[in-house]
Amino acid sequence: MLKRCSGCGVVLQDANETKPGYVKDLNHDLCLDCFNLKHYSKVNSVTIHTGDMPQIKEEALIVYVLSVNHLNLRLKYRLDRHFPNSPVILVINHIDTLEPSVNLNRMIERIRQEANKLQMKFVDVVPVSALQDKYVDVLMASIEHHQKQRNVYLVGFQNSGKSLLFKRIASHLNIETTVLSGKKPGLTLADFEIPFNQNKLVDTPGIYLPGSIASFLPYDSYKDLIIETRVKPKIYQLNEQQSLFFGGIFAVSYLDGGFKGIACYASPAMQIHRTKYDPTYEKFNQLQTTMKHTIIGVNFIKQTYRLQPNLAYELAISDVAMIHIKGKATIEVYLPETMRVTLEEALY
Known part of the structure; x- marks a missing residue:
């Protein structure tokens, strides 16, 4: 009978250290990844496990x-x-x-x-x-x-x-779970x-979201960028043709719409740098080598969004930043080609 890790549920195996579920001894209850996470808050594996919407066949x-x-x-x-x-x-x-x-x-x-x-x-x-x-x-x-x-x-x-x-x-029910x-x-x-x-x-296992920050950086590099506690938004009063660099990860440029305030929600660990807009993003590429959080070796692209008047928008970049801006405006995002970016009407 196959034995599963009590922490994540993966099938345990002692044959390949580079694959999920590895243990040195099959008598162990936690795979090596879960053991390191539980006892040392470390994640060694860079594997991203993809999972779709769970198939639930019963009426539930x-x-x-x-x-x-x-x-x-x-x-x-x-x-x-x-x-x-x-x-x-x-x-x-x-x-x-x-x-x-x-x-x-x-x-x-x-x-x-x-x-x-x-x-x-x-x-x-x-x-x-x-x-x-x-x-x-x-x-x-x-x-x-x-x-x-x-x-x-x-x-x-x-x-x-x-x-x-x-x-x-489980805790409210006085039930222990691993x-x-x-x-x-x-x-x-x-x-x-x-x-x-x-x-x-x-x-159930989580649904995979393509374009997450974990697709570009190792755990130790991105873990302090995930927003888990209350963050006070940083408000930037921007003129047209100005850019905000978010570490060496992505840039958001404000192209037109008049003098406007933009609220940025990101971890305090995220370095945000304001500068003059340059359509080549040469300065961004140069600063990447000096930033604590940076993504290199991938193709970056530009995406342009035109915001309608009298609506408040939220621009969400991967798992690490949300930018609130009220139209009318034109903004440009410079980011890794496969990084997730969404623009929707803001809820708050």
Whole structure:
């Protein structure tokens, strides 16, 4: 019988140190990656585990966990098509990273309105902070109310905080669980389950998001860029034809729209440099060698966005930065060709 790692669920093997699930001794319960993460907060493997939307064939209650860092992807998947017979609770995690002035009720109402236009219905929308154990009890009450003797599945993108939320719920139920959580995307590689209200609650592997920062930098280089605590936005008053360099990772240029304030949400570890716009980005390429966080050896491209007047936008770059700007404006992003970038109407 195959033995699985008690931390991530991968099948353990002692044949190849470079492949997932490696252990020196098959009597061990944790693979080498999980052992180093648990005891030394280190991640040796650079493997990115890809995973699609989980296949749940039974009628179940789906708890869709969405990080504040992924709000731009809130309607990426038609959940009603993936789970046509299953009700869905939307969980907005990491609310502890938001400013206290953010109106959560208004945000939730906006999301409901957007979903209704697509004929997607959430039976509930619950904001939580798994890290601070905030409103987890409210979510559990909602799950119990909507469960109706069904199994419950936690579904979400990688780095949505899904496994930490699973651990918090287990703690509320006085149940021990061995699943590990951390900043490395795709840490959970198999289903983990605990009893819940005469049925079961299942933590599923995270859905892979192409273009994440982990695709470009090793864990030790990007871990301090992932937003996990509240960050105060840096406000830049920009004239036309000015650029902001975010480390040696990407640049955002403000081309036209008059004098305008732009709010940047990023980790304090992110170096942001303001300079005059140069369409060749020669200065950016030169500064890359001096920046703490830098991406080299890949092809960079330019993408242009034209923002409409009277709308507030959020430009999200990979997992590391969100830029809020109110149109009318033209902006240009200079970034690695396969890095994820999205532009949507801002929710806050």
